[in-house]
Amino acid sequence: MQRLQGALDNDILTAVRKFTSDGIPPQIDDLYIAIQRSNSSLKRKPKKVLQASLERVLDFLGVPEGEDSDAAIEERLPEDATAEIMNRSLRANLAPTPVVNNGEEPRKRRQANGESIPKRLKAEKVSVAAPCDVSLNDIGGIDEIIDRMRELLVRPLLVPAEYARMNVPIPRGILLHGPPGCGKTMLSRAFAAEMGLPFVEILGPSIVSGMSGESERGLRERFEEAKKNAPCIIFLDEIDAIAPKRDTSQSQMEKRIVAQLLVSMDDLDRDQSKPVIVLATTNRPDAIDPALRRGGRFDTEINIPVPNESIREQILRAQTRKAPMSDDVNFKQLSKQTAGFVGSDLYDLVGKAGSWQLSKYFEAYEAQAGEVEMEIDGPNTAASTAAGRVKRLITRARRDDIPPPAGFEDNRITMAAFQAVLPIITPSSKREGFATIPDVSWDDIGALKDVREELQMAIVAPIRDPELYAAVGITAPAGVLLWGPPGCGKTLLAKAVAAESKANFISVKGPELLDKFVGESEAAVRRVFSRARSSVPCVIFFDELDALVPKRDSSLSDSSARVVNTLLTELDGLSDRKGIFVIAATNRPDVIDEAMLRPGRLETPLFVDLPGPLERVEILRALLRGKNLGESTNIDGIVALASTAACEGYSGADLGALVRQAGHMALRRRATVLGLEDFKLATGKVKRSVGDMKRYERLKEKFGKL
Numbered sequence: 001m002q003r004l005q006g007a008l009d010n011d012i013l014t015a016v017r018k019f020t021s022d023g024i025p026p027q028i029d030d031l032y033i034a035i036q037r038s039n040s041s042l043k044r045k046p047k048k049v050l051q052a053s054l055e056r057v058l059d060f061l062g063v064p065e066g067e068d069s070d071a072a073i074e075e076r077l078p079e080d081a082t083a084e085i086m087n088r089s090l091r092a093n094l095a096p097t098p099v100v101n102n103g104e105e106p107r108k109r110r111q112a113n114g115e116s117i118p119k120r121l122k123a124e125k126v127s128v129a130a131p132c133d134v135s136l137n138d139i140g141g142i143d144e145i146i147d148r149m150r151e152l153l154v155r156p157l158l159v160p161a162e163y164a165r166m167n168v169p170i171p172r173g174i175l176l177h178g179p180p181g182c183g184k185t186m187l188s189r190a191f192a193a194e195m196g197l198p199f200v201e202i203l204g205p206s207i208v209s210g211m212s213g214e215s216e217r218g219l220r221e222r223f224e225e226a227k228k229n230a231p232c233i234i235f236l237d238e239i240d241a242i243a244p245k246r247d248t249s250q251s252q253m254e255k256r257i258v259a260q261l262l263v264s265m266d267d268l269d270r271d272q273s274k275p276v277i278v279l280a281t282t283n284r285p286d287a288i289d290p291a292l293r294r295g296g297r298f299d300t301e302i303n304i305p306v307p308n309e310s311i312r313e314q315i316l317r318a319q320t321r322k323a324p325m326s327d328d329v330n331f332k333q334l335s336k337q338t339a340g341f342v343g344s345d346l347y348d349l350v351g352k353a354g355s356w357q358l359s360k361y362f363e364a365y366e367a368q369a370g371e372v373e374m375e376i377d378g379p380n381t382a383a384s385t386a387a388g389r390v391k392r393l394i395t396r397a398r399r400d401d402i403p404p405p406a407g408f409e410d411n412r413i414t415m416a417a418f419q420a421v422l423p424i425i426t427p428s429s430k431r432e433g434f435a436t437i438p439d440v441s442w443d444d445i446g447a448l449k450d451v452r453e454e455l456q457m458a459i460v461a462p463i464r465d466p467e468l469y470a471a472v473g474i475t476a477p478a479g480v481l482l483w484g485p486p487g488c489g490k491t492l493l494a495k496a497v498a499a500e501s502k503a504n505f506i507s508v509k510g511p512e513l514l515d516k517f518v519g520e521s522e523a524a525v526r527r528v529f530s531r532a533r534s535s536v537p538c539v540i541f542f543d544e545l546d547a548l549v550p551k552r553d554s555s556l557s558d559s560s561a562r563v564v565n566t567l568l569t570e571l572d573g574l575s576d577r578k579g580i581f582v583i584a585a586t587n588r589p590d591v592i593d594e595a596m597l598r599p600g601r602l603e604t605p606l607f608v609d610l611p612g613p614l615e616r617v618e619i620l621r622a623l624l625r626g627k628n629l630g631e632s633t634n635i636d637g638i639v640a641l642a643s644t645a646a647c648e649g650y651s652g653a654d655l656g657a658l659v660r661q662a663g664h665m666a667l668r669r670r671a672t673v674l675g676l677e678d679f680k681l682a683t684g685k686v687k688r689s690v691g692d693m694k695r696y697e698r699l700k701e702k703f704g705k706l
Contacts, residue, residue, distance in 0.1 A: 009060075012056075013057050013060070015031075015035060015042060016031060028051055031054050032047070032050055032054060127200075127201070128199060128225060128229050131189040131192055134190045135190055135193055136190045136191070138318060139187060140314035140318030140319070145187070145302055149187070152277075154195060156170040157197060157233070157275055158231070160274075161273070172296060172299065173277070173279075173299065174279050174280070174298065174300045175293070175298040176188065176304060177283065177304070178303055178306075179283065179533075180283050180344075181345060182342050182344075183342075183343040184281040184304055185237055188233075188281065198229035198230075200226045200229075200232060200234045201235045201237070202222055202236045202237070205238075205241055205242075207257075208242065215260075216257060216260040219261060219264060223267070226276045227276055230274030230276050231275050233279055234276060234278045234279065235278075238281065239280040239281065239282050240283070240287045240288050242261070243258045243288055245287065245288070245289050258289050258291070262291055265278060266297075278298070306342055307341070307342065307343065309466075312346060313332055313334075315343055315346050316331050316350070317331055319347055320413070323413055324410075324413065334418055336502075338427075339502060340504055341425075342427070344428065348425060352425065353418045354413050354417070361411050364408055365393075365408075366392050368402055368405060440492060440499050441499055442496055442500060443622065443625075444625075445489060445619075448608065448611075451607075452496075454480075458477045458604055459480065459583070460500050460501040463501040463502070463537045463579065463581070464501060478599075478602070479571065479581070479584065479601055479603060480582070480584070480606060481583075481584050481596075482585045482586075483586050483587070483608070483699075484609055484696065485651060486587050486651070486689065487689050487690065488608045489608060490543075490608050491543055491585060492652070493608070494539065494541040494585065495507075497583065498541075504532075504536075504539070505538070505539050505541065506528060506532055508528055508542050508543065509543050511544065513563070514563065518559065521562070522562050522563055525567050526570065533580065536579035537580070539582075539583060542585070543584075544585070544586060545585065546586045546591045548564075549563070549568075549593050552593055564595075567596075568601070571600075571601045572601070582602065590702070597703075605703045607700060610650075611650070611651070613642070616643060617642050617643050619642070620638070620641075620642040620655055624638070627663075629673060629674050638676050641676070641679055647683065649690065650688060654688060657686050658683065662674055662681075
């Protein structure tokens, strides 16, 4: 017979004897329900633990599983005990309702809304174990930040005596902020793992409780545990979830949590010899209550930005240091092709490249089993089914005598694996719709040779070959202003620049940033540049700039003036930019605020003029690419039409309308091939969209052609 195992089983044995004496069948499910309905403290135990203990107790009593309950009880108990069980059961059913002094039924204590008062949960034991699954060797490209963390974290925690001797205050809080996936949490855990100190982790939402006071108590307990185990690190992940700004918070609980966090942090410096430092991370530092960001609390803020090209190369080398890599893997080339990738995106890239390489290996691996089957059984049609492929893999896995597939004797991740999976990985910045790479090239743009050369030197070359500018010791222009008549290809030029440089592209229509609510327009401008910083290298294109930054004078409203000031300050902040370029387009450069056009902002004005005869020919050739002209159609005759007087004064947009109108003419005569006669008829339908060119000629004298 099985023996009982400890105090829990003895308590269960007492309860089982009581319940069976009250007529409860000696079955595990029935007894478990009886325990849950009782006032016993046993019902707080986990279900699996209770059921296992009940099973041991029933075995101890010798009640076979599944046996009829009445027969089992009667066999185990004497005759007088059986009668006593029946009497107790009847008495329990007929027992009067208990009364109190006033003859009223006892009432349970309830809340003001009538609901039962919830029982307080028993406090969980706070874990102080240091992480062991990460190290600083897994982090690359942020040596400056690691050095700064060494000064602020390692020295005070491991050598606090020197700080006490010099009477230098130990840092109390460090706030790491930056875009998602840049390694804030990983860096914090890596430092804790390297030092091996107690590590109290507070995950933002995990301490939030619906019961009044529980959230604050959980926060206090963790800080108390950290002080007991000092020197210690407290890690607050996603601190903005539990410490938002109190003036905008709608919940009293959030305000109490913030107040408790402020008090707990102020209480950390009582004993200088036992330091406790709070590490916190967030993607939204502006959403945190300002009282936390003052000196003496989170007095040190470290920004972890989106990695640039050289940092991406170091991250890739760090993340592949343990993986078998082929000699043909070019990390420098990969870093150029992963613009906008953060650390988590690069980690995903390495993982998918390894999976792709393994899939190629297993294809050859399973093919070996197919060759063996062919030799033995001949052609087998079942092997082409899914079940057949599973059987083939099982067969090959059990054959230890077959050597590895040819070419995979030393299986490593190759450059081909990275190139295969790179197109299917979307960086974090693009998943939120922040930026895209246009599919427009220089081949789609006819003419504008001079403007294209200027854009090539101003934007494309600095992105593709930044080392050349660094060697000369100059920086690229801060911004380019494309101006000229409407329909001449300013927007198309901006898209082609982004595509040729393989940079991300954020297109902003001037009026779309304007909002009727105070402060929203300025916030929208700041968000645009914040998105660009998370998608480096990036080209920001402001279309119809005159609507966004008109001249500031007495007739301009205060809200519009604030938008102009915000954009000016953001452009000034680009002086130390790395990979952010601004292109603006307008038809009216004379109404733009003059401060926008000074050197350091939109310092390169480029006039996009109407195309001449030869340029119209080039544009029309580009527009006809991919159109159904038929083999017998005289393409040269159609293109030559653009240089005649019939198309004089046409802009690029007018030529595009000419092609569409010619298509309509072909459809009217029930043809599917465009002919020369269609284009001749279309010239009489399409009118010139650009009227007075004298105004633009006058503006050339002020702004220059190039």
